[in-house]
Amino acid sequence: MKIMVIQGPNLNMLGVREQNVYGPMKLEQIHEQMRAFAQQNGVDIEFFQSNLEGELVDKIQECLGDADGIIINPAAYTHTSIAIRDAIAAVALPAIEVHISNIHAREEFRQKSLIAPVCAGQISGFGPFSYHLAMVGMVQILNEIKAMRDMQQQQEAQKA
Ligand code: DQA
Numbered sequence: 001m002k003i004m005v006i007q008g009p010n011l012n013m014l015g016v017r018e019q020n021v022y023g024p025m026k027l028e029q030i031h032e033q034m035r036a037f038a039q040q041n042g043v044d045i046e047f048f049q050s051n052l053e054g055e056l057v058d059k060i061q062e063c064l065g066d067a068d069g070i071i072i073n074p075a076a077y078t079h080t081s082i083a084i085r086d087a088i089a090a091v092a093l094p095a096i097e098v099h100i101s102n103i104h105a106r107e108e109f110r111q112k113s114l115i116a117p118v119c120a121g122q123i124s125g126f127g128p129f130s131y132h133l134a135m136v137g138m139v140q141i142l143n144e145i146k147a148m149r150d151m152q153q154q155q156e157a158q159k160a
Contacts, residue, residue: 001042001043001044001068001069001142001146002043002044002045002046002066002067002068002069003038003043003044003045003046003067003068003069003070003071003135003138003142004045004046004048004059004063004066004067004069004070004071005031005034005045005046005047005048005070005071005072005131006048006049006056006059006060006070006071006072006073006074007027007047007048007049007050007072007073007075008049008050008051008056008072008073008074008075008076008077008078009050009051009052009075009076009077010051010075010076011027011049011073011075012027012049012051014026014027014030014100015027015029021100021101022100022101022127023100023127023128025127025128027049029128030128030131031047033128033131033132034047034131034132034135037132037135037136038135041135041139043139043142046067053077053081053083053084054083056074056077056081056084056087057083057084057087060072060084060087060088060090060091061087061090061091063091063093064091064093067093068093068094068142068145069093069094069095069096069138069141069142070088070091070093070094070095070096071095071096071098071131071134071135071138072084072088072095072096072097072098072115072119073097073098073099073100073131074097074115077115078097078099078103078110078113078114078115079109079110079112079113079114080114081114081115082114084114084115085114085115085117085118088115088118088119089118094120094138094141094142094145095118095119095120096119096120096121096122096123096134096137096138096141097113097115097116097119097121097122097123097124098122098123098124098130098131098134099122099123099124099125099130100126100127100128100130101124101125102124102125103124103125104124104125105125120137120141121137123137
C-alpha cells in the first residue's frame with residue numbers, strides 16, 4: 001500500500017509564510033511526522049511539492065499504477081484548478097483534501113473548493129495536525145478497500 005502526498009504552491013514556504021495563519025512548522029517536519037505514522041501502519045509514502053499547476057497534474061496522473069491513495073493540499077489551486085480536479089477524477093484513486101487553515105472561516109474566495117467534490121473527504125483547520133488526520137483517514141480507507149478485495153477473492157475461490 002502506498003500513499004502519495006502532493007503539496008501545492010507556497011507550501012514549501014511553511015515556517016516562513018504568514019506564521020499567524022499557518023504556524024511555525026516547516027513542510028519537512030510535517031513530512032517526518034507523516035513518514036513515522038506511515039511506518040507504524042506498514043504503508044509506503046512519497047512526498048511531492050510543486051508551485052506549478054501542470055506539475056501537480058502530471059504527478060496525480062503518475063499515481064495511476066504507482067499509489068493506492070492521494071493526500072493533497074492543492075493550496076491556492078483548491079479554489080481555481082479544474083485541471084487538478086479533472087486529474088483526480090481521471091485516476092479514480094481515493095483522495096483526501098487537506099488544509100492547514102480553516103478555509104471556510106477565511107476570505108470568501110477561499111471558501112469554495114473545486115477539488116473537494118472528487119475527494120473522499122476534506123480536512124481543514126487543524127493546523128499541521130490536519131495532515132495527521134488525513135493519514136488516519138487514508139489508512140482507514142485503504143484497509144477497507146483491502147478487506148473488500150480479500151472478501152471478493154475468497155468468494156471467487158469458493159465458487160471455483
Ligand atoms: C491552504 C489554504 C489556501 O487557501 C491557501 O491558498 C494555501 C494554504 C491551507 O493549507 O490552509 O496556500 O491550502
